Amino acid sequence: MKWVVWIEKLGQEHKELVGKKCAHLGEMAQMGLRVPSGFALSVNAYKDFMRLSGAGEEIEKHLAGIDLRPENLGAFKDVSRVLRGIVESKKIPDELEDSILSHYRELNERLGMRDVAVSVRSAGAVSHPGQYETCLNVKGETDLLEKVKKVWSSTFNLVSLTSRSRHGLPLESDPIGVAVLKMVRAKAAGVLFTVDPNSGNASRMIIEANWGLGESVVSGNARPDLLVLDKATLKPVEKTLGTKESYIGFDALGTKEVETPENMRRQFCISDEEAAELGRLGKVLEEHFNVPQDCEWAIDQDLVFPMSILLLQTRAEVVAKQKDPVDKVLDMMLSRMGT
């Protein structure tokens, strides 16, 4: 029934309680790896918010009157707008709000800051890559509460609703955890694959990096720097300078896309030394979880190496493989059925 838990108290056994992202961050913290400080809102926090605020009931009532079928995209758009409106208009019940704010205040105290900037991220018990919202550079109590509701309400965005409908899942809720993490003042950020995802080559690791926050790399908007490391020596065996047309930087509140100055485009945003440290962390993770990992990382501009290198997330890497011929036959069978 716990609503809010400190990240370092969590382990991967808590996936159901707080979602995978939070549980993995906790696991990393317990392994002694550097992750941003912060806390997690449990799946129960979502459920109780929906129940106690009355949002759940209102949503059920609204859905009861509508015939939603996966092919009816237009109807989903309207429903999504209404449902998100319901969630965001509700006040978080006092007790839950107190619990969130007391943790935020303690986070401020721990870091010796006021209104510390945090990221507010969704964490499902199963992965919903790219489905739910992430709010960056969130500052102060009011902003925090608002953004928490926004992440919750993103379970009713169009993609999520249609996806649940397609899979025959109930539309009225999808309880998720939420991670509230100190915002890394990122000089550069990106992803690390502990195995080459394209070839499956396990003797190499791949780093993609851009200036600023990691979102530009994850979203694939700008071509990042690419470093291929030899897994044994952690030395780069291949380096390709990205065009890095733009990167994601901080705004007063939230983030903004910034055009990359010419001189920054022409240099690698990550040093070989930093890359090697990342590689080392990747190997630790891979060994611990026993499967190739896909990690998100950032380099904090205020901290000194190697303290500056932080891990933001890790998950089992999906190694691209040639589509199995049996699956190709199955695709063919289904597409030809009844023709």
Add this chain to the structure above:
Amino acid sequence: MLHPAYDLSFYEFDDEKDPQSYGVLLCDVVHGKPAMKPLYIGIGWYWYYSGFRYGSETLFLPTTRGWDSRFIQGYPYITAIRTTEEERREREPYFRQKIKPFLQDFDAVWDGYKKELIELYTEAKESRGLKDWGDIKRLTNIELLSFFLDFTYTINRKEGEIHMIMMMASYYINGLFQLMWKDLFGRDAPIDPDFGKLMSGFENQDVKVMRELWRLSRKAVSMGLEEAFSGSDREEILRLLNENERGKEWLEEYHAFLTRHGWRCERMHAYDTPAWIERPSLALNRVKMLMKDEEFTFDTERGRIILEREQTEKSVLEKVPAEVKDSFEVLMKAAQRSGYWSEDHTYFCDFYVGALGRWIVTEFGRRFAQAGCIDSAEDIHFLHPDEIRKAAIPMGKVDLRPYVQRRKEAWEANSKIEPVPFYGDISQAQDVLKSDPTLSVSTQVPIVREELKADLYGAAAAPGVYEGRARVIMSADQLPEVEPGEILVAPGTSAAWTAAFSVIKGLVTDGGGALSHPVIMAREYGIPCVAGCVEGSQKIRTGMTIRIDGDLGVVYIKA
């Protein structure tokens, strides 16, 4: 209006509601003729239709929930229970998972099921101390009833379910391979000799049984028993063999063969045709026929056929575009195995269960007739399972004649009529067939190509060209008439006809799809075959010289 179906309410045809619900119901001519008797419908087909639904739902077939069936004047009419578009989408991901093992390793799935079936049959016999046909007479009424109930509700059910699951997977795979073939090479698979070659050279159980029979026939020759086999009367052959010591010695070995492989009837599940183990004379004409062969044709041909298949595989694969080569290979392998399965299953599914049923109901028929419940043992075929149950223990106290009488009259009337091909809106037949590839792959219509100026058009079922004397045979009983080197012309063939394949040089059949018995066996024996000619056995007369072209799928009548 509801049409009576031998008091089997499950199968009554509602001439208003049914065509309205299903669009069209098609007569299952392949299995339905001659008109079925009530016991056949009530046990065998009951579980086959049930198995069809079970299989469809277990495999989550996207477009059909199985067959629905009605009996009209004793003939079965089938239609697909179609799914909606929405259901189809929901079922697809599950279907994908369920069909996958068949594509990955068809044989492994079948081997598992085969083992299950063999254990089921063995256990049913051994647990009751039964081995030979006559042993069943020793059972008490309650033991016989328990065997009957096991057979009816457990063995048949299991066999029906396994049969249909395998059949669906097999037909879906083979059907898809035929579609892919047409896409890639622009030719219909059934009239492409390369396709036939690819499907050849797999040894199924039918061939194994036939090899055993051939060995027995060689043994008979080496023992100097040809004289006993010279007549055409099978019972007479048996009598002659029994007259001398060597004959008896041979019969002992033959009997051992029958205890192993003689559990088979000519018509699956009908229980009204004798099994080999029941009437040992039945397979003697096969033995006689095989005596003409010093070598077992399948074995002498096999090496060549396998080599040809391997060469064809190589040359075909070279023509397949690189991007689909891997999936083509997967599909080809599975399709080859599914073709082999089609013949293999007849032994383990249809025949074996049919013979077990025959065994039990024949004994009940005998006891009921003796106890005065029915007039003659054969009247058992006009009863329902529950009526047998009703009369089994108070033996002699239940009069079963009224049931028999009215159904027998109905059946006799039904047997005289030609069944109506369909009920409902025939324009919907294509949709119904398409919704269930199992229905569509199993039927084959002649592909008429006027430019060939042939007398008959069919499917190029097995490659090769041969000209020779035609021998028209309408039932397996007439098989000993076939002379070496003749072209067999028949309505269709079943495993009971296999012995003929060592003797003939060509085959023409009226029916038969790509996975039908004659087509598969002709390929295995390397005999040119034109299948699905529809009217071959009517147009051709014994003694005519005909030329069959198994590459093009046509027949020319010369004189």
